[in-house]
Amino acid sequence: MTDETLTVEIWRGKDTGRFETYQVPHRQSQTILDVVTWIQRHREPALAYRFACRVGMCGSCAMTVNGRPRWTCRTHVSKVAASGGVRIEPLRNLPRIKDLVTDMTPFFEKWQTARGRFEPSATRSEPMAAIPSDDPERRIVDAGIECINCGVCHAACDVVAWNPDYVGPAALNRAWTLANDQRDGDRAGVLKAVSAAGGCHACHTHGSCVEHCPVGLNPTAGIAGLKRMTLSALLKGGLS
Amino acid sequence: MIRRSQRHLGFFAALAHRLSGLLLALFLPAHFLVLGLALEGDTALEGAIRWADQPLVKMAEWGLVVLLTLHLSFGLRVLVLEFMPWRDSRKAMIGLGAAASLFAGLLFLFNLG
Numbered sequence: 001m002t003d004e005t006l007t008v009e010i011w012r013g014k015d016t017g018r019f020e021t022y023q024v025p026h027r028q029s030q031t032i033l034d035v036v037t038w039i040q041r042h043r044e045p046a047l048a049y050r051f052a053c054r055v056g057m058c059g060s061c062a063m064t065v066n067g068r069p070r071w072t073c074r075t076h077v078s079k080v081a082a083s084g085g086v087r088i089e090p091l092r093n094l095p096r097i098k099d100l101v102t103d104m105t106p107f108f109e110k111w112q113t114a115r116g117r118f119e120p121s122a123t124r125s126e127p128m129a130a131i132p133s134d135d136p137e138r139r140i141v142d143a144g145i146e147c148i149n150c151g152v153c154h155a156a157c158d159v160v161a162w163n164p165d166y167v168g169p170a171a172l173n174r175a176w177t178l179a180n181d182q183r184d185g186d187r188a189g190v191l192k193a194v195s196a197a198g199g200c201h202a203c204h205t206h207g208s209c210v211e212h213c214p215v216g217l218n219p220t221a222g223i224a225g226l227k228r229m230t231l232s233a234l235l236k237g238g239l240s
Numbered sequence: 241m242i243r244r245s246q247r248h249l250g251f252f253a254a255l256a257h258r259l260s261g262l263l264l265a266l267f268l269p270a271h272f273l274v275l276g277l278a279l280e281g282d283t284a285l286e287g288a289i290r291w292a293d294q295p296l297v298k299m300a301e302w303g304l305v306v307l308l309t310l311h312l313s314f315g316l317r318v319l320v321l322e323f324m325p326w327r328d329s330r331k332a333m334i335g336l337g338a339a340a341s342l343f344a345g346l347l348f349l350f351n352l353g
Contacts, residue, residue, distance in 0.1 A: 064245075067245060068244050158246065205318055206251050207330055210330075224322050227322045
């Protein structure tokens, strides 16, 4: 990397392919997504990548940058390319479609497996449940609810790589927020889903998810919470 | 190979926990073999104990003490994380476990003298 030019290697292809090298003008406050966009617009129109909001809200632009999964729209080049160039690959642990684009289908299917969807306990004609913001369970939900579904934790997780049945930290984090949501109509169902094979008990507590989560969530804490909750439910006969 | 995304304290603690467990498992048969000598009489056991007084074996014993403390403290760490109320003490507990194994190793060395 010079002050004016940045050397960027980008994965081209699907499961088989190669890294192509590009020289990109280096600009102040440039993000990795800016770099990929510049290459697509000026050098490689066929380059496939995914993005939408560009401001860290939609979670669609995650890629592997110099070996670490990151949200590219909020990753400054100056942060990751200090000692050389930049190597950009698709996220790990997900099927590749083309170049930097992965198929997120298994990621969201695992959310369903972990029962990561809200089951209402009331109809829309009934009054809304009033839950104080300082309620202990609500605080737990608040701590985990801001997930942007970027898949960074899923790509960073060793257990996801080792065990294809493991639902992963994002799905379990969602399940954790629902298991603590007083408005959910089937919290026991969440605990049953996450205590099955490939659920929370498959986690090895490495903490890669919390190390890499771009929005600072702590899925490891949620998964540990699910382990305690499911054990308690088991002892009370609530998992049968 | 350790990937860049794995270069953090939690992964290294898990790796140390796993490797120390494997090495201790390799040592266990030898441990039981020596204990079994007691059944054959005090001479056989005494001979093994004398053999273990050699400096190289003592060094290996030091390694075992460090590995055992490391494995124990990192195992307790996982139990605390998973069964006690969450306290964001993940990295502090890793530091504590590493310090405990170093302390046990030092204690063993002092007792040698």
